[in-house]
Amino acid sequence: MSLNATELDALRLTVSLAAMTTAILLVLSTPLAWWLSRRQGNVTAFIEAVVAMPLILPPTVLGFYLLLLFAPSTVVGRLWHELTGSQLAFSFSALVIGSVIYSLPFVVQPLQSAFARVPNSLLQAAATLGATPLDQFRSVVLPLTRRSFIAAASLGFAHTIGEFGVVLMIGGNIPGETQVLSIALYDSVESLRFEEAHSLAAALVVFAMVLLFFLYRVEKGGSWRIRA
Amino acid sequence: MSTLLINIRYTSGNDFALTMHCELPAHGVTAIYGPSGSGKTTLLDCIAGLRHPDLGSEIRLGDTTWLSPALTLPPWQRRIGYVFQEARLFPHLDVEQNLRFGLSRSGQKAPLTYDEVADLLELTAFRSRHVDALSAGQKQRVAIARALLSAPRLLLLDEPLANLDHAASRDCLRCLQRLSQELRLPMLYVSHDIEEVSQIADHLLLLEAGRMVEQGSLLSLCSRLDTHLSREEKAAAILTATVAGHDSTFGLTKLSVEGQTLLVNRLPDAPGLQRRVRVPARDVSVCRERPGDSSILNIVGVTITEVEDTDATRLLLRLSLGSQHLLARITRKSAVELGLRTGDKVYAQVKSAALLIETVDHT
Numbered sequence: 001m002s003l004n005a006t007e008l009d010a011l012r013l014t015v016s017l018a019a020m021t022t023a024i025l026l027v028l029s030t031p032l033a034w035w036l037s038r039r040q041g042n043v044t045a046f047i048e049a050v051v052a053m054p055l056i057l058p059p060t061v062l063g064f065y066l067l068l069l070f071a072p073s074t075v076v077g078r079l080w081h082e083l084t085g086s087q088l089a090f091s092f093s094a095l096v097i098g099s100v101i102y103s104l105p106f107v108v109q110p111l112q113s114a115f116a117r118v119p120n121s122l123l124q125a126a127a128t129l130g131a132t133p134l135d136q137f138r139s140v141v142l143p144l145t146r147r148s149f150i151a152a153a154s155l156g157f158a159h160t161i162g163e164f165g166v167v168l169m170i171g172g173n174i175p176g177e178t179q180v181l182s183i184a185l186y187d188s189v190e191s192l193r194f195e196e197a198h199s200l201a202a203a204l205v206v207f208a209m210v211l212l213f214f215l216y217r218v219e220k221g222g223s224w225r226i227r228a
Numbered sequence: 229m230s231t232l233l234i235n236i237r238y239t240s241g242n243d244f245a246l247t248m249h250c251e252l253p254a255h256g257v258t259a260i261y262g263p264s265g266s267g268k269t270t271l272l273d274c275i276a277g278l279r280h281p282d283l284g285s286e287i288r289l290g291d292t293t294w295l296s297p298a299l300t301l302p303p304w305q306r307r308i309g310y311v312f313q314e315a316r317l318f319p320h321l322d323v324e325q326n327l328r329f330g331l332s333r334s335g336q337k338a339p340l341t342y343d344e345v346a347d348l349l350e351l352t353a354f355r356s357r358h359v360d361a362l363s364a365g366q367k368q369r370v371a372i373a374r375a376l377l378s379a380p381r382l383l384l385l386d387e388p389l390a391n392l393d394h395a396a397s398r399d400c401l402r403c404l405q406r407l408s409q410e411l412r413l414p415m416l417y418v419s420h421d422i423e424e425v426s427q428i429a430d431h432l433l434l435l436e437a438g439r440m441v442e443q444g445s446l447l448s449l450c451s452r453l454d455t456h457l458s459r460e461e462k463a464a465a466i467l468t469a470t471v472a473g474h475d476s477t478f479g480l481t482k483l484s485v486e487g488q489t490l491l492v493n494r495l496p497d498a499p500g501l502q503r504r505v506r507v508p509a510r511d512v513s514v515c516r517e518r519p520g521d522s523s524i525l526n527i528v529g530v531t532i533t534e535v536e537d538t539d540a541t542r543l544l545l546r547l548s549l550g551s552q553h554l555l556a557r558i559t560r561k562s563a564v565e566l567g568l569r570t571g572d573k574v575y576a577q578v579k580s581a582a583l584l585i586e587t588v589d590h591t
Contacts, residue, residue: 129378
């Protein structure tokens with residue numbers, strides 16, 4: 001079971017897409033999840049609903065709207081073209097943006113529930129000891145929620161690897177640019193190259209299994225509890 | 229002497245309001261005493277900056293403004309130490325790291341070094357332990373030490389002994405008494421236990437339903453009849469006494485109060501030291517003639533200065549003993565039978581077992 005050049009390209013592309021998406025998601029989700037965990041009300045509920053949408057919407061719906069948004073004729077498409085000199089639709093960048101939106105709930109939700117478990121009383125104690133809000137976050141919240149960051153990053157990464165519908169809609173199937181593993185697999189099956197399809201499918205199954213096993217180990221192994 | 233000026237109004241959603249206009253001494257221990265729900269913790273939170281009083285409120289310590297209509301200093305810039313009811317130690321840090329949390333952020337030289345604080349609060353033995361491995365009393369002492377190391381200008385204590393068992397609470401109180409004697413650090417001590425308060429406070433602020441009822445020195449407030457303190461079952465007067473000598477035959481110590489003598493269980497102190505003596509009103513009885521053959525050792529001559537009806541069957545008497553006062557709770561029947569009136573000279577009998585010997589007075 002070895003991979004040919006096209007498949008290796010697809011693998012490289014998939015991993016870099018997932019890595020980049022995860023990095024962007026961690027940066028975006030941390031403040032968003034913190035904000036959501038400390039507030040209640042209509043605005044919060046609305047934002048939470050928007051973040052959770054990719055969980056229920058068929059990926060093709062999301063992909064369809066993103067495709068319309070990324071078209072060269074729209075403001076977004078034009079602006080992108082002016083800034084980078086290339087078109088957004090059917091590009092690797094489009095895949096990154098799509099994946100960030102698509103995997104957002106998988107990173108925000110574990111972080112949000114971990115942040116919500118950090119008692120306000122500890123932050124108050126830190127504040128009276130001279131810690132600014134940023135310092136409180138860095139020296140109290142982050143150490144207490146470290147494991148959840150690992151879980152959130154792994155989920156975001158894995159979910160991006162498994163993406164299909166959105167990629168198909170906004171990325172198409174350009175080898176080396178937008179042809180990720182799941183698309184390459186679909187391509188192989190379509191053209192009846194079952195041998196190739198087998199190796200790709202098996203690789204994905206093994207990857208998913210290893211990652212999930214590792215995740216559950218982390219969660220159960222040392223799940224911390226807060227005692228005030 | 230500088231003062232802590234508090235001029236606040238705080239309203240919360242569920243129709244609770246705290247209104248407070250007062251100036252408290254910025255030295256010694258001021259106890260904030262009142263029933264639960266009277267706003268004691270809310271007051272501390274406002275002083276710490278953890279709650280925001282209504283616009284127009286003011287809080288000032290000496291010439292430093294913490295809150296004014298023009299300025300709200302956040303908690304991390306106020307330099308207050310806050311010891312909460314629960315220790316609130318950081319669970320991801322060990323004892324030493326918890327202690328250093330405040331030390332590294334204060335930007336000020338703490339009045340005591342790390343070792344001195346650890347020593348004062350008897351923490352040296354378990355510095356490197358994880359906080360989960362500590363008992364409730366040890367946790368609370370770590371919390372006090374952590375607050376001290378942040379070099380605070382004011383220490384707030386919110387019922388720090390409430391969750392401790394008797395022995396732990398006694399140890400913790402002893403540490404706090406030592407702190408208040410050795411440091412020039414003003415403390416606000418919230419409590420709803422008057423016995424605890426009388427062991428540590430110099431000054432007392434009485435709070436009821438979000439309002440200040442009275443403030444003044446502990447000794448003077450405790451011997452008054454017109455505050456809710458005197459209506460409590462545990463009502464007691466506090467006297468300042470001087471150790472006059474020891475009676476080794478019977479294991480007793482002689483205390484001199486305003487020229488009269490009280491005998492208590494033997495104390496370790498040298499003659500000349502000042503002590504506070506707490507005399508519960510229910511343990512004081514009065515008689516017209518000096519009883520000659522009573523088992524009660526302590527009989528002092530006093531003058532009735534006030535008589536107050538407390539309920540249908542009992543009265544409360546304020547008895548002057550020179551410039552100090554005792555309280556006596558007696559039945560209405562005895563008062564009528566003895567014909568007791570204001571101005572009468574009588575004898576007060578005090579059960580010696582009822583004398584609680586507490587801290588060295590440090591006012």
